[in-house]
Amino acid sequence: MEVRIIDGYVGLKGRRILEIGCGDGRLTRQFAPMASSVVAIEPDAAKIALARQLAASEGINNVSFRVGSAQQLRLDGDPFEVALFSWSL
Numbered sequence: 001m002e003v004r005i006i007d008g009y010v011g012l013k014g015r016r017i018l019e020i021g022c023g024d025g026r027l028t029r030q031f032a033p034m035a036s037s038v039v040a041i042e043p044d045a046a047k048i049a050l051a052r053q054l055a056a057s058e059g060i061n062n063v064s065f066r067v068g069s070a071q072q073l074r075l076d077g078d079p080f081e082v083a084l085f086s087w088s089l
Helices: 002-010 028-034 045-057
Strands: 016-020 037-042 063-067 082-084
Touching: 002 028, 028 037, 028 045, 028 063, 037 045, 045 063
Parallel strands: 016 037, 016 082, 037 063
Antiparallel strands: none
């Protein structure tokens, strides 16, 4: 339901998405198939390890999971079209 609501507001199909505070990737794995690419960050290394494992087991390969925070994020390349931070506050 969350992804459907988000998609209704911003349209996720084919978008380059930044997700701040992805946790174990529960939501990431739901919207990743719609996106062109996703960078998902989370300060908890154990949660990122689990997110990577779960995404790989589901065949999701367009997500880059990174340990860190939004304040530390350094990225090159095209700008993001959508930034998500649900459950992060």
